[in-house]
Amino acid sequence: MNEKIIREKYALEYIKDILSTYSYALKNVDDAKYHHNAPYKDARFIIKYGILSMEEINKLGIKSYSEEDLNLMDDIESHVNGKDGVSLSIVGLTDLYKDEEEYNPFMPNVVDFLIDNNIKAFRNTIHYGNEFVSESKITSDKIKxxxxxxxxxxxxxxxxxxxxxxxxxxxxNNLILMSKEIVSSNKDIQIREMSDGCNKTIDTLKISEEPRLILKK
Structure with missing residues (x-):
């Protein structure tokens, strides 16, 4: 992977400029009511393997969890999807109770994966009124x-x-890796910059060709 050394004081504007340069008119996403949030560092693995349960992630060796960790995750009082499920949310539901908290999937610090309507998921309102759980992995072809x-x-x-x-x-840098995975595997998944006032589709190929940034003072 190519690298580009950049001074700290220029890095943030450089990233914003790249995202602006390699974007075009927003493509709408249809029939994708489910959201799944993940850290940027996990995004390329989701593109490659799909959205997995904690137990499946452990089996594949993507991350290593002890049996104690898995048992803790299986306690749905503290971890809504358990070790065998995948946590999802739907926005805009009108049947939440007055005291139910609604999960916000639009947080700017994570990647928000939009999932096809045609998956099997059941509602689980232990933590959030709009949360759903899929009991099987969500394959990457279901990610829109x-x-x-x-x-x-x-x-x-x-x-x-x-x-x-x-x-x-x-x-x-993890966005670049996610883009590379989409391009190399020929996945039909778009990347969209959905910040307030932006709302653009990112040119995945162009981003995948960008060098990894290395900071210097």
Whole structure:
């Protein structure tokens, strides 16, 4: 993977410029009511393997969980999908009770995967009134879009200090890796920048060809 050395003070604007340059008119996503959030560092594995339960992730060796960890995750009072399920959400439901909290999948620090309507999932309102659980893995052909809000995340950072810049650059580098996985596997998954006022489809091929950023003072 190619690398580009960039000074810290220029990194955030550089990333915003790249996202703006390699974007075009938004493509709508139809028939994808389910959302699944994941950290940027996990996004390329989701593109490759699909959305897996904790137990499946452990079996494939993507991450290593102890039996104690898996048992803790299986306690749905603390972890809604358990070790064998995949947590999802739907926005805009009108049947939530007055005291039910609604999960917000539009957080700018994560990747928001939009999932096809035609999966099997059941409602689980232990933690959120709009949460659903799939009891089987969600294959990558059911993923219609990977929405990011990286511009919003950058703009929301109050200090933009060294730690913040490193965090954003790591997210950007993982975005490149996710794009590479989409291109190399010829997956029909679009990436969209959905920050307020942006709402563009990202040119996945162009982003996949971008160099990984290396920071210097």
């Amino acid at each position: 879009s990977a929405d990011i809000r990286l511009v919003k995340y950058i703009d929301s950072l109050p200090k933009k200090d060294n730690i913040d810049i490193i965090d954003v650059v790591n997210k950007y």
